[in-house]
Amino acid sequence: MNIVVCIKQVPDTTQVRIDPVTNTLIREGVQSIINPFDVYAIEEGVRLKERFGGKVTVITMGPPQAEAVLRESISMGCDEGVLVSDRAFAGSDTLATGYTLARAINKIKDVDMIICGKQASDGDTAQVGPGIATQLDIPQVTYVKKIEEIANGKAKIERMTEEGFEIVETSMPCLITVVKEINEPRIPSLKGRMAAKKAVILAWKAIDLDIEENRLGLTGSPTWVSKIFTPPPRPKGQMFEGDPEESATNLVDLLKNHIG
Amino acid sequence: MDYLLSEQQIMIRDLCRQITEEKIKPVAAELDKTEEFPHSVVKVMADADLFGLFIDEQYGGMGGGILDLCIATEEFSRGCAGIALAYAGTALGVDPILIAGNDEQKAKYLPRVAKGTLCAFGITEPGAGSDAGGTQTTAKKEGDHYILNGTKCFITNGGEADIYTVVAMTDKSRGARGASMFIVEKGTPGFTFGKKEEKLGIRASATRELIFQDCKIPKENLLGKEGQGFIIAMRTFDMSRPGIGAQAVGIAQGSLDAALEYAKQRVQFGKPISSFQGIQFMLADMATQIEAARALVYAAARQIDAGVKDVTRSSAMAKLFASDMAMRVTVDAVQIFGGYGYIKEYPAEKYMRDAKITQIYEGTNQIQRNIIARDLIRERSSGVV
Structure with a gap:
């Protein structure tokens, strides 16, 4: 199987701080980690390789220092790391990010399955995975908690719903986004860590991809963040004392006055 | 450092x-x-x-x-x-x-x-602890095999390990020079396990008897030559004793980590107890003692890795110093925790119980002192300084 895992470098969620003026993440002094949900995607990719053979390519879009998360993925058993990085990508929203990653994945030939974490712990949009699938025009299954079987170009997959789970059969290639119930990620072995240290990370820029420039970065992003804030805590409600009839009358009066 | x-x-x-x-x-x-x-x-x-x-x-x-x-x-x-x-x-x-x-x-x-x-190493017997010369387990050669008889006790990983290295007497008349070292695999007929000990500390570790009753092993399982058993055992301890030192350093460090964390959070007289000099001096002494032990353990280990010929004294020193240190430090950690140090809901008392064994096994600390003193005196009388 030819597997691609998409990951994102995020600030350690236990230490996230927002710049109140620019509404962007304060990255200084904050440790960067692999988005926690993506660690499950990496583990699942490596497990599929161990089950069916093949290769796992891990890919991330981000600044040059995002190379660190690719090396960590290789220490867990991924075979190759691709860093998609260019100043032209700066300011990408989820649409532009999905487009750029889709073009990068297109450069890797004959991909059978793309695995993403269900969402990133910093933006929490859960849009990039589905965005990639849409751009590549392949089926997508979100919130996957188990891959039951893969045979004859088809995958049988369990996806979480609020009430329980659904079993979905999809043709391949396909894209899945995974939840943390899917596996227990391994601790990278010593040999894995040593291999990761020596691994050559591929670096792809905009010119390396078959790509339309006006769909990249800020230009290609129809959405932007206007404000990030912590919602104020819900104010305390008013309690009406007394017997039910009296309370109901008081409530109706108050509502009437409120409407004016 | x-x-x-x-x-x-x-x-x-x-x-x-x-x-x-x-x-x-x-x-x-x-x-x-x-x-x-x-x-x-x-x-x-x-x-x-x-x-x-x-x-x-x-x-x-x-x-x-x-x-x-x-x-x-x-x-x-x-x-x-x-x-x-x-x-x-x-x-x-x-x-x-x-x-x-x-x-x-x-x-x-x-x-x-x-x-x-x-794996597990079997030398100790009910009647042969510090005095390993009193080993009673025998190995009798019969054709292409050795037949083992006897009982080993207090064996770490006993019952859980698949591969055992065991000391047995091939010639009792020669005393210590009549001992040999064998590899015995779990599942060999005649090799069974006795009672599992219930211990003060290191309770997740299995400590068990090994029982050999006409246990027949191929002669290829003899390590080295007949009569080399004790020499191999002593060289084994030279290599392994810094490891006991490292275990002691780890236990002590774990107890200091816990005590430090607790001292910063525990408020008495309106302040965290870490702000009191009485506690600060204890923490400082604990940290200094741990560091000194770690330096000695690492130095002894590096000497072995570098191929230095005689490492007996420094290995014994690393084990002795680190384990005595761990006992002191873990007792102090319990003291810093106060009443909470004495109850099992907090980690301090476990470190203290675990520390004790490091002063006892792989040669009690009294035996380590014997080894160190003997080496000092021999060196002086041989004129090499």
Whole structure:
């Protein structure tokens, strides 16, 4: 199987701080980690390789220092790391990010399955995975908690719903986004860590991809963040004392006055 | 303090620290209570290539040495010395094969150990502890086999390990020179296990009797030559004692970490108790003693790795100093925790119970002092200074 895992470098969620003026993440002094949900995607990719053979390519879009998360993925058993990085990508929203990653994945030939974490712990949009699938025009299954079987170009997959789970059969290639119930990620072995240290990370820029420039970065992003804030805590409600009839009358009066 | 560890050693330390935080600490208190053997943690250690740390690359290991082993043992012991012992006890059990094994024996057993097969070392008997010369277990040669009879006691990893290195007398009339070292595999007819001991500390570790009743093993399982048993055992202890020192350093460090955390949070007289000089002096002394022990352990380990010929004295010193230090430091940690230090809901008392064994096993600290003194006196009388 030819597997691609998409990951994102995020600030350690236990230490996230927002710049109140620019509404962007304060990255200084904050440790960067692999988005926690993506660690499950990496583990699942490596497990599929161990089950069916093949290769796992891990890919991330981000600044040059995002190379660190690719090396960590290789220490867990991924075979190759691709860093998609260019100043032209700066300011990408989820649409532009999905487009750029889709073009990068297109450069890797004959991909059978793309695995993403269900969402990133910093933006929490859960849009990039589905965005990639849409751009590549392949089926997508979100919130996957188990891959039951893969045979004859088809995958049988369990996806979480609020009430329980659904079993979905999809043709391949396909894209899945995974939840943390899917596996227990391994601790990278010593040999894995040593291999990761020596691994050559591929670096792809905009010119390396078959790509339309006006769909990249800020230009290609129809959405932007206007404000990030912590919602104020819900104010305390008013309690009406007394017997039910009296309370109901008081409530109706108050509502009437409120409407004016 | 910076010990100028290699890049790989730092990698080993970080990996073992991660395993300790994520896999050992969460189960330490429970296994201490139930005395259950930590098979799942052993598997994590094996999958992370750590059982191969001290085994040559040609046998599937990482080709590291005693310092690498000490770093791993120290980190694991910071979380739980009992769980760490499943690992360190395997190193002890395989040492005789590393020291005296021929090519066939190494090729047969080392790759299995590198993958995580547990080992155990058997020398102690009910009547032969510090006085190993009193060994009663016998090995009688019959054709292509040896027949083992006797009982070993207090054997770390007993019953859980698959590979055992065992001392038995091939010629009782020759005393210590009549002892030999054998490899015995679990499942060999005539080899069974006796009672599992219930212990004060290191309770996640299995300590059990080995019973040999006409246990027939192929003659190829003799390590070295007949009569070399005690020499191999002494060389084994020279290699393994810094590991006990590392275990003691880890236990002490774990108790200091916990005591420091507690002292910062515990408020009395309106202030955290860490702001009181009485507590501060204790913390400072604990940290200094730990660092001194660590420096001695690492120096002894480096000496072995560098191939220095006579390491007996420095290995004994590392074990002696670190284990006595661990006992003092863990008692102080309980004191800093006050009443909470005495109850099992907090980790301090476990570190104290675990520390005690490091003063006793692999040669009591009285035996270590004998070894050190004998070496000092011999050196002086031989005129070499």
